[in-house]
Amino acid sequence: MHQEYTVIEGDFVNAGKASSSVKKTLKQLNVSPQIVKRVVVALYEAEVNAIAHAYGGTVSVDIEADKITMVVADKGPGIPDIALAMQEGYSTARPEVRDMGFGAGMGLPNMQKNVDKLNVTSEVGVGTTVEMEVNFA
Amino acid sequence: MKVKELVEKLNLKVLSGESGLDREIEGCYVSDLLSDVMGNAEMGNVWVTLQTHKNVMAIASLKELACVILVKNQQAAEDTLEQSNEEGIPFLSTTMQTFETAGKIYELLK
Numbered sequence: 726m727h728q729e730y731t732v733i734e735g736d737f738v739n740a741g742k743a744s745s746s747v748k749k750t751l752k753q754l755n756v757s758p759q760i761v762k763r764v765v766v767a768l769y770e771a772e773v774n775a776i777a778h779a780y781g782g783t784v785s786v787d788i789e790a791d792k793i794t795m796v797v798a799d800k801g802p803g804i805p806d807i808a809l810a811m812q813e814g815y816s817t818a819r820p821e822v823r824d825m826g827f828g829a830g831m832g833l834p835n836m837q838k839n840v841d842k843l844n845v846t847s848e849v850g851v852g853t854t855v856e857m858e859v860n861f862a
Numbered sequence: 863m864k865v866k867e868l869v870e871k872l873n874l875k876v877l878s879g880e881s882g883l884d885r886e887i888e889g890c891y892v893s894d895l896l897s898d899v900m901g902n903a904e905m906g907n908v909w910v911t912l913q914t915h916k917n918v919m920a921i922a923s924l925k926e927l928a929c930v931i932l933v934k935n936q937q938a939a940e941d942t943l944e945q946s947n948e949e950g951i952p953f954l955s956t957t958m959q960t961f962e963t964a965g966k967i968y969e970l971l972k
Binding site for chain 2: 829
Protein backbone atom coordinates (compact mmCIF):
# COMPACT_ATOMS: atom_id res chain seq x y z
CA MET A 726 0.00 0.00 0.00
CA HIS A 727 1.44 3.35 -1.02
CA GLN A 728 0.52 6.77 0.42
CA GLU A 729 1.92 10.22 -0.34
CA TYR A 730 1.60 13.52 1.47
CA THR A 731 2.88 17.00 0.71
CA VAL A 732 4.64 19.06 3.35
CA ILE A 733 4.63 22.86 3.06
CA GLU A 734 7.30 25.15 4.48
CA GLY A 735 6.30 26.70 7.80
CA ASP A 736 2.91 24.95 7.81
CA PHE A 737 2.95 24.02 11.48
CA VAL A 738 -0.84 23.99 11.67
CA ASN A 739 -0.84 20.81 9.59
CA ALA A 740 2.13 19.16 11.25
CA GLY A 741 1.19 15.59 12.08
CA LYS A 742 -1.38 15.12 9.31
CA ALA A 743 0.64 12.42 7.58
CA SER A 744 1.46 10.72 10.90
CA SER A 745 -2.18 10.76 11.91
CA SER A 746 -3.30 9.25 8.62
CA VAL A 747 -0.63 6.55 8.72
CA LYS A 748 -1.57 5.77 12.32
CA LYS A 749 -5.20 5.19 11.30
CA THR A 750 -4.16 2.94 8.42
CA LEU A 751 -1.84 0.83 10.60
CA LYS A 752 -4.54 0.44 13.26
CA GLN A 753 -6.99 -0.74 10.60
CA LEU A 754 -4.38 -3.26 9.48
CA ASN A 755 -4.15 -4.52 13.10
CA VAL A 756 -0.47 -3.68 13.44
CA SER A 757 0.48 -3.96 17.13
CA PRO A 758 0.03 -0.77 19.19
CA GLN A 759 3.70 -0.82 20.26
CA ILE A 760 4.80 -0.72 16.61
CA VAL A 761 2.25 1.97 15.71
CA LYS A 762 3.56 4.16 18.55
CA ARG A 763 7.12 3.96 17.23
CA VAL A 764 6.08 4.72 13.65
CA VAL A 765 4.05 7.74 14.78
CA VAL A 766 6.88 9.27 16.84
CA ALA A 767 9.42 8.87 14.04
CA LEU A 768 7.19 10.09 11.24
CA TYR A 769 5.93 13.10 13.23
CA GLU A 770 9.49 14.22 13.91
CA ALA A 771 10.41 13.89 10.24
CA GLU A 772 7.32 15.85 9.22
CA VAL A 773 8.10 18.65 11.67
CA ASN A 774 11.71 18.82 10.48
CA ALA A 775 10.61 19.26 6.87
CA ILE A 776 8.17 22.00 7.94
CA ALA A 777 10.63 23.79 10.23
CA HIS A 778 13.84 23.56 8.22
CA ALA A 779 13.03 22.99 4.54
CA TYR A 780 11.17 24.68 1.72
CA GLY A 781 8.60 21.92 1.49
CA GLY A 782 8.77 18.27 0.60
CA THR A 783 6.98 14.98 0.29
CA VAL A 784 6.26 12.09 2.61
CA SER A 785 6.05 8.69 0.88
CA VAL A 786 4.85 5.71 2.84
CA ASP A 787 4.91 2.09 1.73
CA ILE A 788 3.23 -0.50 3.89
CA GLU A 789 4.05 -4.13 3.23
CA ALA A 790 3.08 -7.30 5.09
CA ASP A 791 6.14 -7.23 7.34
CA LYS A 792 7.29 -3.60 7.47
CA ILE A 793 6.62 0.07 6.80
CA THR A 794 9.01 2.27 4.83
CA MET A 795 8.75 6.05 5.19
CA VAL A 796 10.69 8.48 3.03
CA VAL A 797 10.58 12.21 3.81
CA ALA A 798 12.32 14.12 1.01
CA ASP A 799 12.61 17.89 1.18
CA LYS A 800 13.86 20.72 -0.92
CA GLY A 801 15.89 22.73 1.54
CA PRO A 802 19.19 24.03 2.78
CA GLY A 803 20.50 20.52 3.44
CA ILE A 804 22.52 19.37 6.43
CA PRO A 805 26.28 20.10 6.23
CA ASP A 806 27.23 17.72 9.06
CA ILE A 807 24.78 14.85 9.55
CA ALA A 808 26.67 13.33 12.50
CA LEU A 809 26.38 16.65 14.34
CA ALA A 810 22.67 16.94 13.49
CA MET A 811 22.10 13.46 14.94
CA GLN A 812 23.44 14.55 18.34
CA GLU A 813 20.78 15.01 21.01
CA GLY A 814 20.44 18.70 21.88
CA TYR A 815 21.90 20.05 18.63
CA SER A 816 19.47 22.22 16.68
CA THR A 817 19.55 24.96 14.08
CA ALA A 818 15.88 25.90 14.55
CA ARG A 819 14.93 29.58 14.39
CA PRO A 820 13.99 31.38 17.63
CA GLU A 821 10.27 31.54 16.74
CA VAL A 822 10.25 27.78 16.13
CA ARG A 823 11.97 27.22 19.49
CA ASP A 824 9.37 29.41 21.20
CA MET A 825 6.73 26.90 20.08
CA GLY A 826 8.60 24.19 21.93
CA PHE A 827 10.28 22.71 18.87
CA GLY A 828 14.00 22.85 18.14
CA ALA A 829 15.20 21.05 21.26
CA GLY A 830 17.53 18.90 19.19
CA MET A 831 15.48 15.78 19.87
CA GLY A 832 13.94 15.16 16.45
CA LEU A 833 16.55 13.01 14.73
CA PRO A 834 17.40 11.18 18.00
CA ASN A 835 13.68 10.40 18.43
CA MET A 836 13.63 8.95 14.91
CA GLN A 837 16.77 6.91 15.59
CA LYS A 838 15.31 5.45 18.79
CA ASN A 839 12.05 4.38 17.20
CA VAL A 840 12.93 2.87 13.84
CA ASP A 841 14.77 -0.28 12.81
CA LYS A 842 16.59 1.42 9.97
CA LEU A 843 17.36 5.13 9.49
CA ASN A 844 19.22 6.59 6.56
CA VAL A 845 19.75 10.35 6.25
CA THR A 846 21.25 11.72 3.04
CA SER A 847 21.69 15.39 2.35
CA GLU A 848 23.17 17.79 -0.14
CA VAL A 849 23.79 21.37 0.96
CA GLY A 850 21.65 23.78 -1.05
CA VAL A 851 19.51 20.96 -2.50
CA GLY A 852 17.74 19.09 0.27
CA THR A 853 17.58 16.20 2.68
CA THR A 854 16.07 12.75 2.44
CA VAL A 855 15.22 10.76 5.55
CA GLU A 856 14.46 7.10 4.95
CA MET A 857 13.05 5.03 7.80
CA GLU A 858 11.94 1.44 8.16
CA VAL A 859 10.03 -0.20 10.97
CA ASN A 860 9.56 -3.97 11.00
CA PHE A 861 6.20 -5.30 12.13
CA ALA A 862 7.58 -8.38 13.86
CA MET B 863 -9.06 8.30 37.81
CA LYS B 864 -11.17 9.93 35.12
CA VAL B 865 -10.48 13.37 33.67
CA LYS B 866 -13.68 14.76 35.19
CA GLU B 867 -12.57 13.72 38.70
CA LEU B 868 -9.29 15.56 38.17
CA VAL B 869 -11.26 18.62 36.99
CA GLU B 870 -13.27 18.56 40.23
CA LYS B 871 -10.37 17.88 42.58
CA LEU B 872 -8.09 20.57 41.13
CA ASN B 873 -10.90 22.99 40.25
CA LEU B 874 -9.83 23.11 36.59
CA LYS B 875 -11.62 25.05 33.89
CA VAL B 876 -12.77 22.95 30.91
CA LEU B 877 -11.87 24.90 27.77
CA SER B 878 -12.90 22.25 25.23
CA GLY B 879 -13.25 18.57 24.51
CA GLU B 880 -16.08 17.94 27.03
CA SER B 881 -16.93 14.64 25.36
CA GLY B 882 -13.59 13.29 26.62
CA LEU B 883 -14.18 13.98 30.33
CA ASP B 884 -14.70 10.26 30.94
CA ARG B 885 -11.25 9.40 29.58
CA GLU B 886 -9.18 7.35 32.01
CA ILE B 887 -5.96 8.91 33.33
CA GLU B 888 -2.78 6.85 33.53
CA GLY B 889 0.05 9.02 34.83
CA CYS B 890 1.21 12.49 33.93
CA TYR B 891 3.93 14.13 31.85
CA VAL B 892 5.19 17.68 32.37
CA SER B 893 7.10 19.39 29.56
CA ASP B 894 7.02 22.36 27.20
CA LEU B 895 9.30 20.72 24.64
CA LEU B 896 7.14 19.02 22.04
CA SER B 897 9.68 16.42 20.95
CA ASP B 898 10.20 15.49 24.59
CA VAL B 899 6.49 14.79 24.94
CA MET B 900 6.39 13.04 21.58
CA GLY B 901 9.25 10.78 22.56
CA ASN B 902 8.45 10.13 26.20
CA ALA B 903 4.80 10.67 27.17
CA GLU B 904 2.62 7.57 27.42
CA MET B 905 -0.92 6.85 26.34
CA GLY B 906 -3.41 8.07 28.94
CA ASN B 907 -1.06 10.65 30.47
CA VAL B 908 -2.21 14.08 31.60
CA TRP B 909 0.06 16.63 29.85
CA VAL B 910 0.86 19.77 31.83
CA THR B 911 2.26 22.58 29.67
CA LEU B 912 2.26 26.30 28.93
CA GLN B 913 2.24 25.76 25.15
CA THR B 914 -1.11 26.69 23.62
CA HIS B 915 -0.81 26.26 19.85
CA LYS B 916 -2.38 23.62 17.65
CA ASN B 917 0.63 21.30 17.61
CA VAL B 918 -0.08 20.55 21.27
CA MET B 919 -3.38 19.03 20.18
CA ALA B 920 -1.73 17.14 17.30
CA ILE B 921 0.66 15.52 19.78
CA ALA B 922 -2.06 14.84 22.35
CA SER B 923 -4.01 13.06 19.63
CA LEU B 924 -1.08 11.09 18.16
CA LYS B 925 0.01 9.97 21.64
CA GLU B 926 -3.61 9.35 22.81
CA LEU B 927 -3.11 11.42 25.96
CA ALA B 928 -5.99 11.71 28.42
CA CYS B 929 -6.09 15.52 28.51
CA VAL B 930 -3.97 18.66 28.44
CA ILE B 931 -3.70 21.13 31.33
CA LEU B 932 -2.60 24.66 30.48
CA VAL B 933 -0.98 26.39 33.44
CA LYS B 934 -1.10 30.01 34.60
CA ASN B 935 -4.54 30.58 33.12
CA GLN B 936 -3.27 30.30 29.52
CA GLN B 937 -5.88 30.31 26.78
CA ALA B 938 -5.52 27.86 23.92
CA ALA B 939 -5.66 29.07 20.33
CA GLU B 940 -9.08 28.79 18.66
CA ASP B 941 -8.02 26.08 16.18
CA THR B 942 -6.53 24.09 19.06
CA LEU B 943 -9.89 24.10 20.86
CA GLU B 944 -11.76 23.15 17.67
CA GLN B 945 -9.61 20.09 17.16
CA SER B 946 -9.89 19.22 20.85
CA ASN B 947 -13.68 19.23 20.47
CA GLU B 948 -13.52 17.12 17.31
CA GLU B 949 -11.29 14.50 18.90
CA GLY B 950 -12.72 14.57 22.42
CA ILE B 951 -9.41 15.23 24.16
CA PRO B 952 -10.14 17.83 26.87
CA PHE B 953 -8.12 21.03 27.19
CA LEU B 954 -8.21 22.26 30.77
CA SER B 955 -6.77 25.34 32.38
CA THR B 956 -5.65 26.25 35.86
CA THR B 957 -4.52 29.44 37.55
CA MET B 958 -1.73 27.46 39.23
CA GLN B 959 1.78 27.39 37.83
CA THR B 960 3.48 24.18 36.71
CA PHE B 961 5.13 23.26 40.02
CA GLU B 962 1.93 23.40 42.05
CA THR B 963 -0.10 21.70 39.33
CA ALA B 964 2.34 18.81 38.97
CA GLY B 965 2.64 18.45 42.76
CA LYS B 966 -1.11 18.16 43.22
CA ILE B 967 -1.45 15.66 40.38
CA TYR B 968 1.41 13.64 41.85
CA GLU B 969 -0.39 13.47 45.21
CA LEU B 970 -3.57 12.27 43.49
CA LEU B 971 -1.99 9.65 41.24
CA LYS B 972 0.90 8.24 43.30
